Amino acid sequence: MPTWAWAVLLLVLVWAGWTRLTWLSGREGAADLVIYSGRSEALIADLIAEFEAEQEWTIHVRYGQTAELAATILEEGANSPADVFFAQDAGALGALARAGRLQVLPTELRTAVPAPFRSAQDQWVGISGRARVLVYHPDRVAPHELPTHWDDLRDPAWRGRLGWAPTNGSFQAFVTAMRVTRGMDATRDWLIGLRDLRTRSYARNTPIVWAVVAGEIDAGLVNHYYLHALARQRAEPLPIRNHYLDEVLVNVAGVGILDTSARSEAARAFIAFLLSDRAQRFFTEETFEYPLTGRVDPHPDLPPLSALQTPDLDLDDLDDLEPTLNLLQECNIL
């Protein structure tokens, strides 16, 4: 191919690339609502499309990791294009609320969900619940071995058999909850106890579930829905089970409206949609999470929310991660 032909090809490629990129960036005035979603597209794109069709609005969604999006919103400052932040855990919402970046929600939205699952300052509201459980392999964990309390895991019989994910937000929220409800010293003892039992560290929840399936470990500390999500993808049934302890932390995925949002009407409509029976049922069926409004039943494979003993805790406190991180680092876990 002669040089000029390459030059033409190159120019066409660059031109095509730029038009594609700039075409997609035409967000000025085009969107009626901009959502920053820490929940993945694979999960909620269909739901958002439904809302979009219902309202005939143009909605832009930026998908990312909850914490990175929260950091992005903080760095954007007053020029943030986001209207709504849909977070995977209450801690990130709490952090934005503490930085003064969330609006107070109207009464009908915040009362749609019972008290433990929304912000005490009414700045965010939970959409779906996620319980902390112990996932285990019944062939390698005898029924009498199953713990009733988290402290039971400190038994030497568990040496080298457990897995956790210290860098994961859900785990850190769990430790924060323990710290708030039981105090710093008890939490430190618990962490050191499990660390000394050679509890294995994983990057996230999913690898823990895989490790239990593979027999790498016998049990792991995870959120309840990973097991169900994985089971649905496999032809043969998964050989593992969830065990709910006596006290179960139920964290939430929730939403808040940013202080810089000029389109709060659309934002409120979106939150109202997420709290509708249709959306609550969607989370129940698609993600196996707990619906929170009380008008929809959880998935039949799950114990009812009312049967779970949740710790006496203000979920807003889960944003107080600094002491948790210091504690995890002090214990040489993180």
Next chain:
Amino acid sequence: MCVTHRYACSWWAAVQRGGRLTFFPGRIPAGSPAVRVLAATAWGVAILCLLPLVYLFVRTLQIGPGIARILGRARIWQVGGNSVALTLAVTASAVCVGTSLAWLTTRTDLRGRRFWSAVTSLPLVLPSYVGAFALIAALGPNGMLQAVLAPLGVERLPSIYGFPGAWLALTLFTYPYVQLSVRAGLRGLDPGQEEAARSLGLSSTQVMWRVVLPHLRPSIAAGALLVALYTLSDFGAVALLQFNAFTREIYVQYTAALDRSAAAVLGVMLVGLTLLILRGEYHLRGRGVHYRSGPGTARRQPVVALGRWQGLACGWCALVTLLALGVPLLVIGYWLVQPASVANPWAGVWGQTMNSVSAAGVAAVTAVIAAFPVMVYSVRRPGRSSRWAERCGYLGHALPGVVVALALVFLGARHVPRLYQTGPLLILAYVILFLPLALGPLRAALLNLSPRLEEAAAALGATPLRILRTITLPSVRPGVWLGLALVFLTVMKELPATLILGPTGFHTLATRIWGATEEALFTHAAPSALILVVVSAWSLWIILQQEESVR
């Protein structure tokens, strides 16, 4: 032959005398307008690359006395030590693997040479988070290998987690940087020099150690530098393989504590570490001349007969390919044939592919154009100013993507809101992150071009632009192609900057894979992963063909 021989004798005498060759800088007359324009453009690019550093300093200064507390943690230094150890180990092993494969596939009669040449560079197209995941599935406790060995009575494999796993994974997914760079270097070698050395009585092993390898030093150093910076900034592989590296610490600060200042302090430390590495590379790369200065044209290079080593060489290629490419493809294939949990896992793949290709294509062309002035300045006008301009270009590559992305969020949203979350800013992020991938190959290519040619043209009255068009550009084409390839492939799999800075609704194959694996929807991720590998492999193949046809 006679002239070449005479030249080689004097060249060889110089090597014997000083052990090092004198450096002849190209003589673009100092103070000429061309040099000033060149310097200004190079520094323009360098300053763009310093943008993340500005942000890091702003955030670092905000914490004030808190810095002492952060730096005082023994852990930070321990984790820093972990990262340094991993970087050294991975670089050393990647150099060995990459150089050996490059030599086998370019200079020997290895059976299936063209095939091996293509497949051994392919691991480059795999995102390290996908690769590490696959490696765990294959070599982890109760993984595929364990299942195969179980009937033989092997009950437990050595653990893949921690240092050994991170070392293996990063070596397997970064050695192509060295391989491609050395490959280009080997092709540029003048066989006359080896012949001269042979005619002066050196054995072939001696020729290898005293002629070929010294001449490959810039290529090896360029590849090793990319490997080192990649290892330093990688998060995906070290996190999955449970190795406590510096990036994990930064990541924890950002994501868990939302503490941007503490993360910034760590980022600045990482930049300091990078400067040390760049210093090391500067000494390693050497300062000899690498272009032919004798008359005549480069000829086909001699092919080394492997003889009884043939089997071993093939086995080596097969082993590396199996681990670095076969295992990940096997895992992707496994998920492709599982029943899908969603209606159609292939939906939207076409749009994502177009987005990935166009973003990566624009980024690759932009990065190579930006790298050109920096490298010409550095190679043709060596000195303190040009050396620092080049070093600035390398800094972004050592920072984790999330740091560069948040820096551009900070600067973009606050100071140029019109550009924020648009294509141009995303491309800028890519260029800052991946400019070194274009710098390295260009450097090697420029070193192979004798400045005498450019000088002769200038003496005959050609303008600098004409020289650039008719002499410099055509001669460095292999380097340009390689640079394009490396940037293109790396942008294809880039994640954090794409997620944070991409135009809203801009989905690429990488973001789709990430989104699906995040929810453990592997059947959903598999089609995108397959397309990513196929498209990347195809582009790599085209580009290597181009590179081949140039010579």
